[in-house]
Amino acid sequence: MRVRFTLNGKAVQVDAEPEAxxxxxxxxxxxxxxxxQDCSEGRCGSCxxxxxxxxxxxxxxxxxxxxxxxxxxxxxxxxxxxxxxxERGFQSTGFEPCRYCAAPKTLLTHAIISENTRPRExxxxxxxxxxxxxxxxxxxxxxxxxxxAKQRRSRTRDI
Amino acid sequence: MPQNNAGHAPETSxxxxxxxxxxxxxxxxxxxxxxxxxxxxxxxxxALSGLEDTGRLAIPATVVALYGVDDLRRIARTxxxxxxxxxxTIRAVSRVGSNVIPxxxxxxxxxxxxxxxxxxxxxxxxVCVQGTTTTSVAPLIxxxxxxxxxxxxGSRWITVQRFRxxxxxxxxxxxxxxxxxxxxxxxxxxxxxPSEDGRISFAALARRSKGGVDAVRIVIGTRLPEVIHNRxxxxxxTGRKLPLPDRDIRAAAERxxxxxxxxxxxxxxxxxxxxxxxxxxxxxxxTRR
Numbered sequence: 001m002r003v004r005f006t007l008n009g010k011a012v013q014v015d016a017e018p019e020a021x022x023x024x025x026x027x028x029x030x031x032x033x034x035x036x037q038d039c040s041e042g043r044c045g046s047c048x049x050x051x052x053x054x055x056x057x058x059x060x061x062x063x064x065x066x067x068x069x070x071x072x073x074x075x076x077x078x079x080x081x082x083x084x085x086x087e088r089g090f091q092s093t094g095f096e097p098c099r100y101c102a103a104p105k106t107l108l109t110h111a112i113i114s115e116n117t118r119p120r121e122x123x124x125x126x127x128x129x130x131x132x133x134x135x136x137x138x139x140x141x142x143x144x145x146x147x148x149a150k151q152r153r154s155r156t157r158d159i
Numbered sequence: 160m161p162q163n164n165a166g167h168a169p170e171t172s173x174x175x176x177x178x179x180x181x182x183x184x185x186x187x188x189x190x191x192x193x194x195x196x197x198x199x200x201x202x203x204x205x206a207l208s209g210l211e212d213t214g215r216l217a218i219p220a221t222v223v224a225l226y227g228v229d230d231l232r233r234i235a236r237t238x239x240x241x242x243x244x245x246x247x248t249i250r251a252v253s254r255v256g257s258n259v260i261p262x263x264x265x266x267x268x269x270x271x272x273x274x275x276x277x278x279x280x281x282x283x284x285x286v287c288v289q290g291t292t293t294t295s296v297a298p299l300i301x302x303x304x305x306x307x308x309x310x311x312x313g314s315r316w317i318t319v320q321r322f323r324x325x326x327x328x329x330x331x332x333x334x335x336x337x338x339x340x341x342x343x344x345x346x347x348x349x350x351x352x353p354s355e356d357g358r359i360s361f362a363a364l365a366r367r368s369k370g371g372v373d374a375v376r377i378v379i380g381t382r383l384p385e386v387i388h389n390r391x392x393x394x395x396x397t398g399r400k401l402p403l404p405d406r407d408i409r410a411a412a413e414r415x416x417x418x419x420x421x422x423x424x425x426x427x428x429x430x431x432x433x434x435x436x437x438x439x440x441x442x443x444x445x446t447r448r
Binding site: 065 | 215
């Protein structure tokens with residue numbers, strides 16, 4: 001099956017089985033360097049992407065679902081001000097995720113603060129659990145997201 | 160390609176690739192299900208974690224996907240009910256807020272699927288999936304929820320308990336669950352406690368009046384499709400004066416333990432101990448409130 005969709009702002013098409021996982025296609029067909037897959041059950045969060053504007057584990061998205069949609073990986077943020085906000089927020093907290101989870105944690109932070117620069121604590125605490133890698137503490141990650149949100153607010157003058 | 164706007168053209172590919180249909184309206188959905196009665200319904204797709212040897216998702220041969228039917232995303236509230244469409248995601252449901260959603264259900268929402276899947280998994284899908292640990296079923300049954308089942312030319316409402324118990328009430332070919340209706344009755348005490356290992360989930364509700372218990376519901380979800388719900392015990396506890404005597408609490412907890420043991424002989428002694436402790440903890444908490 002030929003699947004056409006938008007990946008990081010560019011139109012792509014790929015031949016894939018309808019039941020193939022989006023994460024597999026991104027890794028092996030489209031060679032997205034940041035993409036990783038661990039549990040294949042949507043638990044670990046290492047394969048997070050922004051799919052149709054929402055953050056989701058791409059290992060649970062079959063390719064037939066991807067047709068005509070928009071997918072964003074961390075590569076889609078490279079060089080953007082949005083990414084700079086997050087990096088500054090992380091740096092100001094001293095938050096340094098490992099190489100394995102840096103991409104999904106950054107993308108998750110982007111999804112959270114893009115939706116709401118003042119995320120509700122209750123929701124933040126649930127959403128931040130989407131990446132299971134414990135190279136950093138959970139509280140530290142929450143603090144990093146809050147600081148990234150502050151950076152985004154100050155840039156967009158949403159003070 | 161199957162995913163065209165018309166939603167009629169099936170997948171034409173080699174081997175056993177699934178045929179996927181994407182209806183855009185409820186009427187189109189029902190027509191498709193009538194024409195393809197053996198097809199599986201795809202809502203969030205998070206129950207497809209079973210892998211085939213090749214690493215592909217285990218998609219059935221014919222799939223009718225709900226994600227194009229916008230009507231089914233609707234969440235509506237009336238004075239008496241909360242109605243949730245079959246395509247409403249768990250995140251969308253949780254955003255309705257803890258002031259509207261009954262506490263026992265609200266507390267259970269984060270436990271249904273991992274956080275990375277809350278944006279696609281649906282609450283109705285969780286009710287419909289058989290044979291897995293279904294975390295939302297116990298609170299929904301305790302709350303007295305019902306589901307709407309539709310087919311071409313008709314619809315019916317049945318309780319979630321009856322649907323899960325399989326008393327001839329599972330979906331017939333050509334049918335689909337379209338809505339979940341949750342009564343918004345006031346409860347004075349609502350709790351939800353999942354076990355760490357996901358083997359059991361405990362939901363309990365109580366209403367008090369004039370120093371007594373006006374109504375009680377205690378439901379335990381298990382790995383089996385059915386839940387443990389001893390209606391006789393609920394009825395016996397109803398109308399009792401508070402505080403409940405310690406002897407009665409112990410007797411009620413033991414009865415629930417025996418019910419659980421009869422329901423699923425595969426329970427470990429630790430599971431039974433946990434059930435007994437949860438019931439006695441809940442009943443004691445009524446006294447303390």
